[in-house]
Amino acid sequence: MDLGIDPDQLGTCVQCGLCLSSCPTYRVTGDETFSPRGRIALMRQVQLHDAPLTTEVTEAFDTCIQCLGCEPACPSVVPYGHFIESTRNALTEHRGSRRRAIALWPLTKPRLLRLGSSLLAVAQRLRLVPARLGLPNRLPLRRRPHRSSGTDVYLFTGCVMDAWQREVHFATQRVLEAAGFGVTPTGDAAGCCGALHTHAGLAAHGERLTENIDAALDPAIPVIVNSAGCGAHLKQHSSHQIFDAQEFLAEHLDRLPDVTPLEVNVAVQDPCHLRHVQRAHLPTRTLLRKYVSAVTELDDDGLCCGAGGAYSVLQPDMSQQVRERKLASINRAQPEVVASANPGCSMHLSAAGVKTEHPMVLVDRALAANSSTT
Incomplete structure (x- = not known):
């Protein structure tokens, strides 16, 4: 089956395994099939050797959260995000896209x-x-x-x-x-x-x-x-x-007013697509440090929370297992609030009892508190 991936690109993965510790589904299962390295091996078998799309194979592809934590960890700069996106597209065409299109309409x-x-x-x-x-x-x-x-x-x-x-x-x-x-x-x-x-x-x-x-x-x-x-x-x-x-x-921090920071200890939860795709997670800390009294780092190196857009609905069991690891990291940090710049992440964590706020809400609150006292 043609997955729409350049065969030469598929060969860029040297199976070194440095991606494993960055993959949330591998971390919770310990199963190589649910790792980037394992999924790429299956892509090769399906595309290059016409391996059948068994339940086990499609489950491996379907359970990828697409957090792309593997990409920054990869010394060979393998474009895994392109691989899994193309594979998902091919699978949807194979199965029929009507139901998904209607659901998202x-x-x-x-x-x-x-x-x-x-x-x-x-x-x-x-x-x-x-x-x-x-x-x-x-x-x-x-x-x-x-x-x-x-x-x-x-x-x-x-x-x-x-x-x-x-x-x-x-x-x-x-x-x-x-x-x-x-x-x-x-x-x-x-x-x-x-x-x-x-x-x-x-x-x-x-x-x-x-x-x-x-x-x-x-x-x-x-x-x-x-x-x-x-x-x-x-x-x-x-x-x-x-x-x-x-x-x-x-980038325009000097244009924002200097105010008294909010007295709150904030832990930053990096949405995967901000940290691993945009590579723009550090500015959240730059901004928050000006407007809250304490910014706390979680100790899980930005591991995914399990939300993944619609993933938490489509793969609830795996999503909740991944979330448990994030919750453990939050509990160790003991913040008063968790700042998350993605609605899916904030809702997923809130459903587990975590108090979450968007970073912009915290900054706005600090500015409003200052204006009310002047």
């Missing part, structure tokens, strides 16, 4: 998504929604409208995050404005970025959604993204200037 319809989210919020208040689904504790029934304050930067609002965590967008916009930037929220003009489609093996759908965003926005205006997964996808596939929110503000 609401993400491309902002009004329908918001309506469905409001109905879900009603069900949540009636205690009809199981807590194990990992939804925010209190989904909003209504959302205040976005407003534009200028055209220095776009604030990418996306799909699910805008429906469920719009307050994070408002906080991000206030911080950008405090730094002197006029902000235009993208709103419905540029909705879903296509990241979840691409991860689900619907690459063509993902590309079309990214192309829609590029067509809707002025390429001369920087696009600020406060969701690590969306930001990583857009940096890889968009032709526009894409910046993570913390990354952008850390």
Whole structure:
């Protein structure tokens, strides 16, 4: 079966095993099949030797979280992310893509998504929604409208995050404005970025959604993204200037007001797509150190939390096993709050009882506390 991978690229993996300790599914199972090295070996067998797609083979591919922690660890610079993305796409075509496309279709319809989210919020208040689904504790029934304050930067609002965590967008916009930037929220003009489609093996759908965003926005205006997964996808596939929110503000730290930091001990949980794909996790610390009294590092070297976009829904058992390792690291650090710059990560950890906040919310809170005392 052709997985769409260049055979020469498949040969770049020398099977050294340095990726193993960075792979969350290998760490929890100890099974080579659930490691990058094992999965690449299976890709070679399927593509080069026409090995059958047994249940064991497809399970190995399906259980990859696509955290890409293996890529920075690889001395041969193997493009594992391209391998697994291409493999997922080939598998989806082989199995049929209709069910996945239908499941993700609401993400491309902002009004329908918001309506469905409001109905879900009603069900949540009636205690009809199981807590194990990992939804925010209190989904909003209504959302205040976005407003534009200028055209220095776009604030990418996306799909699910805008429906469920719009307050994070408002906080991000206030911080950008405090730094002197006029902000235009993208709103419905540029909705879903296509990241979840691409991860689900619907690459063509993902590309079309990214192309829609590029067509809707002025390429001369920087696009600020406060969701690590969306930001990583857009940096890889968009032709526009894409910046993570913390990354952008850390470069303009001198434009932000000096205030009394919040008296809180914050542990930073690095979303995988911020740390391993964007390689832009350090600015989160730069920014937070100016606005909170203590920033604590976790001792797990940025190991994945197990959220993985829709992974926690599709692979709940493996996702929860991976999360247990993250929870153990958080418990050892004993922070008052965990800062996570990705909605999927924050919801996944919150479902396990961890108090989480987006870094932009913490900075906004510090700025607001200062303004209320002056």
